Amino acid sequence: MSLARSAATPLLLIALVALAAFLGDQGPGPVRSATDGALITLVVVVALMVFSGTSGVFSFGHASFMAIGAYTAALVATTPTYKGIELPELPHWIATVHVSEVPAVLLGGALAAAFGVVVALPLVRLNGLAASLATVALLVAVHDVAENWDRITRGTPGFILDAPQPGTWRLFPWAAGAIVVAWIFKRSPVGLRLIASREDPVAAAASGINIRIERAIALVVSAFLAGVCGALFALHFANISPLNFYLSVTFTMVAMLVVGGAESVSGAVVGVIFVTTLLQTFRQIEEGFTLASVHVPARPGLSEFGLALGLLAILILRPRGITGGREVGPPRLPRRPRLRVRAPDAATSSETS
Amino acid sequence: VDGAALGSFFALFALGIALIFGIMRLVNFAHGELIMVASYAIYLTQSLWWPLIVLTAVAAAVAMALLTERVAFRPVRGASPATLLITSFAVSYLLQSGGRLVFTSLPKSADIDPLLRESFTVGEVFVSWLTVITIAVTAALLVALAVFLRMTSMGTRMRAAAEDFDAARLCAVDANRVVAASFALSGLLAGAAALLVVGQTGSLFPTMGLTPVLFGFTAAVIGGMGSLSGAVLGGYLLGAGSTVLTNVLPTSVAPFRDALLFMFVMVVLTVRPEGLLRARGTVTRV
Numbered sequence: 061m062s063l064a065r066s067a068a069t070p071l072l073l074i075a076l077v078a079l080a081a082f083l084g085d086q087g088p089g090p091v092r093s094a095t096d097g098a099l100i101t102l103v104v105v106v107a108l109m110v111f112s113g114t115s116g117v118f119s120f121g122h123a124s125f126m127a128i129g130a131y132t133a134a135l136v137a138t139t140p141t142y143k144g145i146e147l148p149e150l151p152h153w154i155a156t157v158h159v160s161e162v163p164a165v166l167l168g169g170a171l172a173a174a175f176g177v178v179v180a181l182p183l184v185r186l187n188g189l190a191a192s193l194a195t196v197a198l199l200v201a202v203h204d205v206a207e208n209w210d211r212i213t214r215g216t217p218g219f220i221l222d223a224p225q226p227g228t229w230r231l232f233p234w235a236a237g238a239i240v241v242a243w244i245f246k247r248s249p250v251g252l253r254l255i256a257s258r259e260d261p262v263a264a265a266a267s268g269i270n271i272r273i274e275r276a277i278a279l280v281v282s283a284f285l286a287g288v289c290g291a292l293f294a295l296h297f298a299n300i301s302p303l304n305f306y307l308s309v310t311f312t313m314v315a316m317l318v319v320g321g322a323e324s325v326s327g328a329v330v331g332v333i334f335v336t337t338l339l340q341t342f343r344q345i346e347e348g349f350t351l352a353s354v355h356v357p358a359r360p361g362l363s364e365f366g367l368a369l370g371l372l373a374i375l376i377l378r379p380r381g382i383t384g385g386r387e388v389g390p391p392r393l394p395r396r397p398r399l400r401v402r403a404p405d406a407a408t409s410s411e412t413s
Numbered sequence: 414v415d416g417a418a419l420g421s422f423f424a425l426f427a428l429g430i431a432l433i434f435g436i437m438r439l440v441n442f443a444h445g446e447l448i449m450v451a452s453y454a455i456y457l458t459q460s461l462w463w464p465l466i467v468l469t470a471v472a473a474a475v476a477m478a479l480l481t482e483r484v485a486f487r488p489v490r491g492a493s494p495a496t497l498l499i500t501s502f503a504v505s506y507l508l509q510s511g512g513r514l515v516f517t518s519l520p521k522s523a524d525i526d527p528l529l530r531e532s533f534t535v536g537e538v539f540v541s542w543l544t545v546i547t548i549a550v551t552a553a554l555l556v557a558l559a560v561f562l563r564m565t566s567m568g569t570r571m572r573a574a575a576e577d578f579d580a581a582r583l584c585a586v587d588a589n590r591v592v593a594a595s596f597a598l599s600g601l602l603a604g605a606a607a608l609l610v611v612g613q614t615g616s617l618f619p620t621m622g623l624t625p626v627l628f629g630f631t632a633a634v635i636g637g638m639g640s641l642s643g644a645v646l647g648g649y650l651l652g653a654g655s656t657v658l659t660n661v662l663p664t665s666v667a668p669f670r671d672a673l674l675f676m677f678v679m680v681v682l683t684v685r686p687e688g689l690l691r692a693r694g695t696v697t698r699v
Contacts, residue, residue: 118495120502182683189494193440193634194682200627201675208668307623311506318499361513361619368507375500376488 069389070243073329074236076388077102080333085228091340092228098336099231100292102329103238104309105316107285109328110242111278112317114251116258117188120310121179121195122286124202127305128175129168129287130294131206131213137164137223137295146219149211161226165234165291172287173280180276187261199310206302218301225298234292238285242325250277308364315371321381326388334382335367342366418544420652421551424645425606426629427636428558429599431644434633435575436595437490439497443481444629445622446508447600450477451607452617453516456523471604477508478600482593490592505622512619520618523611547609554605555645558598562641567594631678 077099084095104126112118135143135150136159143155159167179198186194206213213219245251257264257271265271294300312335320331342363374381426444433441454473458466485504489496562568567590573581574591582588606625611617628651636647651674658670666673 182679185683190682192495192498194679197675197678201672204672314499361510364510365514368503371503372485379496
């Protein structure tokens with residue numbers, strides 16, 4: 061595959077995201093904020109794809125990497141005076157540090173990646189279900205720490221930042237960057253070896269692939285991206301609490317990835333756009349509206365209900381997601397018709413392959 | 414005594430999860446929502462005579478268990494464990510938001526019987542009636558379940574399916590009926606658990622299923638996924654462990670008790686993925 065061809069997919073996806081972000085940015089307030097939220101969520105869904113999509117091990121623990129990225133960025137981006145008021149018991153060296161947006165986000169990603177290294181040690185030894193269950197345990201454990209480590213996280217009520225909030229077009233480069241990183245990772249030797257291990261772990265191991273090491277690398281890359289997402293979340297919404305990084309966001313990101321198709325970057329992007337649109341539509345209905353003098357009352361919980369229903373439908377009807385694991389790209393050039401000299405059965409088998 | 418009561422709760426939650434895992438390799442996170450559904454059934458019928466409350470709570474949980482099995486889990490049966498896990502999350506989330514739609518997220522309160530809140534003393538120890546009932550009900554259910562699995566033909570079929578699902582089907586075990594029966598049983602356990610939980614806390618809300626399911630899952634993992642006696646053992650160990658931890662840990666570490674417990678789960682999964690009691694048929698050989 062030539063360079064131009066292999067660069068086409070990420071470029072198309074970035075263009076798609078840009079178009080969606082542009083359209084969303086024209087809408088009314090709630091739609092705009094949903095668009096910004098989707099740009100941020102895109103980063104973690106792509107992160108999830110990097111680990112779960114390539115390795116086939118579903119993670120429910122990525123919200124904990126988000127939490128680490130978010131609290132890191134929040135602590136380093138808030139001004140020292142403000143920190144003195146909110147978190148008087150903060151260790152001195154954290155209390156005095158103050159950096160701007162980009163280093164704060166990168167630092168959030170880096171710390172999440174470092175945590176990813178620690179988590180990888182037990183996690184890569186596990187397979188399939190046990191690994192997924194371990195990530196659930198991880199999610200609960202990190203949530204519990206965030207809720208109770210008052211000195212650093214301010215516990216359940218959460219933490220308000222006073223840092224400049226990045227808007228739509230300052231979030232966009234991060235989302236685009238995440239797509240590029242994921243695409244390069246998927247095409248890299250590590251990514252290809254992991255995909256091989258997903259398809260057939262025994263054959264992959266027999267071909268000399270050390271699944272544990274490849275998975276560990278994927279987890280660290282993925283944790284970095286998830287940390288970046290958490291940091292962006294903290295800076296953009298300027299208000300974080302442990303509940304932001306728990307079951308609800310876990311469910312949303314898993315739903316987005318599964319709906320779009322977990323095995324491709326395109327699936328992650330399509331899933332985010334599709335689910336965000338769906339959720340936004342349900343939210344309009346949820347708040348209640350009046351259509352042709354018929355008043356539909358507010359129904360809180362409807363959007364989650366709709367999302368869960370949609371996810372179930374996809375799982376049952378199209379378990380590989382909307383994209384079915386394929387990537388978007390330029391249409392393949394039609395093959396030149398070959399001379400029909402082969403036997404008919406050979407011709408049919410080459411068409412189906 | 415607190416440890417034993419807590420352990421009984423955890424054992425009940427864990428049993429419901431282990432029962433289904435044993436047969437379907439499905440970790441049913443929607444089990445907590447069965448407890449939630451049963452609790453709302455209690456809320457709606459709380460003014461009635463108490464055997465009726467018990468009956469409706471159990472019936473609601475069993476009906477909901479069968480419904481989720483038929484609608485959501487049967488079509489994805491045989492898919493990879495990860496897909497099954499996501500499906501159960503989806504079902505759990507669906508029921509939770511359904512609960513919010515119908516009853517709003519505000520907590521409701523229900524009072525089954527004032528007797529439950531009274532307590533008596535044995536020597537120096539305060540014992541509430543609820544503790545006694547919790548332990549007694551759990552013990553009774555355990556005995557009943559054991560008898561059912563050993564003595565009835567459906568029980569034998571369920572044990573066969575848990576050991577080797579395909580081989581059991583070859584021996585003319587009706588897969589749909591066995592799976593439905595295991596869901597019905599887990600619904601029954603959820604109904605009983607709901608009665609005890611509501612009896613203890615008196616309040617109910619759509620996300621109330623979360624804590625039970627997390628601890629039940631923990632207990633099941635510690636004891637060995639798919640092994641019923643392991644689930645019970647794990648439940649009581651977890652109950653005793655968390656009671657001891659609460660009393661022993663210094664106050665600076667005490668809030669992190671649950672974090673420690675779940676890290677312990679990760680360690681167990683890593684060191685001994687099959688749990689304390691290994692269930693037959695859960696080890697994959699190449």
